[in-house]
Amino acid sequence: MKFQAPKGTRDFYPAEMAVRRRIERAWRDASIAFGFDEVDGPTFEHLELYTAKSGEGIVNELFSFRRAGGEDDYALRPEFTPTLARMVAARAAQLPMPVKWFAVPNFFRAERPQRGRLREFFQWNVDLLGAEGPAVDAEVIGVAVSSLERLGLTAKDVRVKISHRVAAAKLVRALGVAEDKVAGAFELLDRRDKMAPDEFTQRAAALGLGGDALARFEGAVRTRVPMSEDPAKLAAVAGIPAEDLAELAALRGAIAAAGLAEWCEFDLGIVRGLAYYTGTVFEIHEASGGERAIAGGGRYDGLVELFGGPKTPAMGFGMGDVVLGLVLADRGLLPKDGAELLPRPDAFVISGGDPAAEAELPRLVAALRKAGLHVRHSYKATRNVGKLLGDASKQRSRFAVILGAEIAQGSVQVKDLASGEQRAMAVGDLLPMLLR
């Protein structure tokens, strides 16, 4: 029988797993530096948890199922936010606020796999609930940037593109969109790259954005303003009062104070499809714009309430492993062979075949491992020390420990595999030397 992994899923052999762990370590280290605590939830949830947030339309994108003989509909989690909101709502009375949580779960989407998008992927989720204001928004953006910095990316490699739902709403209203069509304008903006220019123009007109207003709208959403410039520039392009973009000005100050200015730019074209965002929204893109978003998130102050909790301000984002992995590989920030990221052995223990050495080998290996060292040995029948030293090097061991007849006198040969230097050593001195 021959079997393959399901379409859109991955087998992680050691080299691929080492890359995944490197990315996860950057996520985890950044989270902890910023004072977030790790959480997780079930891999599958009640299907209604997802339809409650996203409507019935999401069902087609989910892997859903029922236990044989069971009555509940479940779905593999497509994202973390509903689980998070459920968990916060369930303990809202006891949880000390703010809640600062991160998670590194796997998610599932029943879509057609394509570049940067798989059916199972890993995603870092960071959420800060129970606090609000530009400084909190900047702090959440800061943890995302910190993880990228830890992976070797710079402000030249990626751009954090920031908008604000309130400012964007004021913009479209000022340009003539009626209150009840603001959401439609966001949807149109979100989907503008997926439609022909004619269709965009027609739909914009239907929303009240015709002629000059549309030109000013397009001008504003196509203008990117770095943090070195005043976001009032956008108001000028759109021909609206600068006060309408006050939220951006406040964010700019907080971003500068958090040391993030060179990474960020305002981009009113960033919408984030999800309807539940209420304030700051952002996406992180590879600088050339050639890939899908590396990360995306924003402020969603109404969601915990939707899941039965109290009204709770909240800001968070998700960053998946697939696009990030492509960007890192493209920038040469991952080794060609991920196996180079695997932990290196401290010692590779070799017996030359002497009976006393043969008897000592398993004892010495066990003793060194018990002391916490990473110790390997050969499983081959050969006792050719030269060949076995080759294996020790191939396995990237720091030292080789060679056991010969002199083990009867408590002595071993130790070879530093980097320098090639070899010397005799009392077996009792081995452990302290290796632990250094």
Next chain:
Amino acid sequence: MKFQAPKGTRDFYPAEMAVRRRIERAWRDASIAFGFDEVDGPTFEHLELYTAKSGEGIVNELFSFRRAGGEDDYALRPEFTPTLARMVAARAAQLPMPVKWFAVPNFFRAERPQRGRLREFFQWNVDLLGAEGPAVDAEVIGVAVSSLERLGLTAKDVRVKISHRVAAAKLVRALGVAEDKVAGAFELLDRRDKMAPDEFTQRAAALGLGGDALARFEGAVRTRVPMSEDPAKLAAVAGIPAEDLAELAALRGAIAAAGLAEWCEFDLGIVRGLAYYTGTVFEIHEASGGERAIAGGGRYDGLVELFGGPKTPAMGFGMGDVVLGLVLADRGLLPKDGAELLPRPDAFVISGGDPAAEAELPRLVAALRKAGLHVRHSYKATRNVGKLLGDASKQRSRFAVILGAEIAQGSVQVKDLASGEQRAMAVGDLLPMLLR
């Protein structure tokens, strides 16, 4: 709307997550010390991968599903071995042998949840393929023991119970069980605690184990032989030649050489239900026997071949987080509040309300985090330094850094929250002090 986690699954709030990560760290550290590389596979596989190994009977224990509009049947993974065998078979020609892999995935069983058994759980899997012999079996048992030792368990707390399929088969044949009924005898032995004594006696007789043979069989499977004694004792109890248990004698030597003797005992009552084991089998139990097995595994030399690869010797085990967590809690080896296991902040930065301090706080927090430190601050409106120092202590920070008007002269107050000692410090000296 109010939602709950699906039955038999868990929400991991920070305290529970910290416990899970502590267990996973012991698993990972033991794996690496013993020279195993981490792997992972998809969370769901083609359903046939599981029925190929375990027969159609397993379908009722699985969560299985189909993508809407798709034609493939999938199942959430109930164990790792089929994925492992598939991955090894797919790259058998390229993989350097032996393959030493570990994984820490989650698994799913559609069974009724009960103590020690959930519908979603985490399980450490360790497998060594392409090498055989008692020393290899002892090494695999050794990595399991190493993880328990790292968690604080001792040979007094747990017992590694070891049997061997070949020796057990020789025993039952010597007692009169026909060749074609040996598997039936193992099945009976495996299920003997789940049936009334009468039923057991009747079924044993049907297999050829009546009267005196049954008494000798029962005597042998109820006798536990520590490694300090010769397993030939079991042959004597059963009235069979000592040579029939030669596999146990060989294992005994390898276990002693690996320093595991005090943890282990022979127990021919250990069967492991799975039919595919071919040699050594073992289970790790809490010493009183009051819980389900903490771990179980053995040698399965035929499985890679079943999945389309070459004949490959293999030995491995699984250790789940649920029973282990119960045993650790019972022995007082986990804090009452798992939150004690969370990483401690290096610094908690406080502003007393001076405008210069207010402006400096986000900058200082960002700079310290950028240097890799774990830094927190308050989200409260209060600028009462005493109250904020209380919050710093509650969050278990090592130091509090207090920013006042003197920040204009580049000076801050630093309080060691363990000793209570407080002193002024140049802001430039802060980072080197905290990194110490």
